[in-house]
Amino acid sequence: MAGMEETVFHKIIRREIPAEIIYEDAETLAFLDIQPMNPGHTLVVPKKFAKSIFDIDANAFAALMRAAHKLAPVIKDAVGADGINIGMNNSPAAGQVVFYAHVHVMPRFLNDGYELWHGKNYPEGEAAKIAEKIRAKLG
Numbered sequence: 757m758a759g760m761e762e763t764v765f766h767k768i769i770r771r772e773i774p775a776e777i778i779y780e781d782a783e784t785l786a787f788l789d790i791q792p793m794n795p796g797h798t799l800v801v802p803k804k805f806a807k808s809i810f811d812i813d814a815n816a817f818a819a820l821m822r823a824a825h826k827l828a829p830v831i832k833d834a835v836g837a838d839g840i841n842i843g844m845n846n847s848p849a850a851g852q853v854v855f856y857a858h859v860h861v862m863p864r865f866l867n868d869g870y871e872l873w874h875g876k877n878y879p880e881g882e883a884a885k886i887a888e889k890i891r892a893k894l895g
């Protein structure tokens with residue numbers, strides 16, 4: 757079925773391939789990213805499959821965020837990090853590589869060399885137009 761392709765995260769959840777699992781609750785599983793941007797980089801996944809933010813239901817997403825909220829300070833302390841980024845890549849254009857919804861909990865260290873992307877200014881009048889388009893869709 758389209759969009760239901762098996763991923764490595766399905767296998768990790770079923771314990772068919774190894775992973776450093778650090779946390780589990782009824783709805784989520786959290787394990788270390790195999791290629792961390794920094795030590796302690798963790799992925800939180802829903803036990804019930806969703807591909808991305810676009811098909812995960814609100815409760816399952818809230819459960820991911822609850823788990824990330826619980827884990828962030830614990831991971832920060834455990835690895836002695838100075839900060840944490842929370843991220844989610846949705847669709848290839850946004851850098852998603854594994855098509856099983858997941859939230860990144862990424863420890864950051866002062867001067868670790870990573871830069872966040874830089875914003876660019878709206879042309880005159882464009883912000884108001886974009887905001888209006890979004891508000892219209894929200895109804």
Ligand code: 5GP
Nearest residue numbers: 764775787788789790791845851852853854
């Ligand atoms: P994204 O899809 O958000 O770009 O990132 C997928 C993440 O999954 C990457 O950071 C990558 O290192 C991680 N990853 C890919 N395959 C595996 C795996 O088999 N095990 C674990 N633990 N992480 C993986």
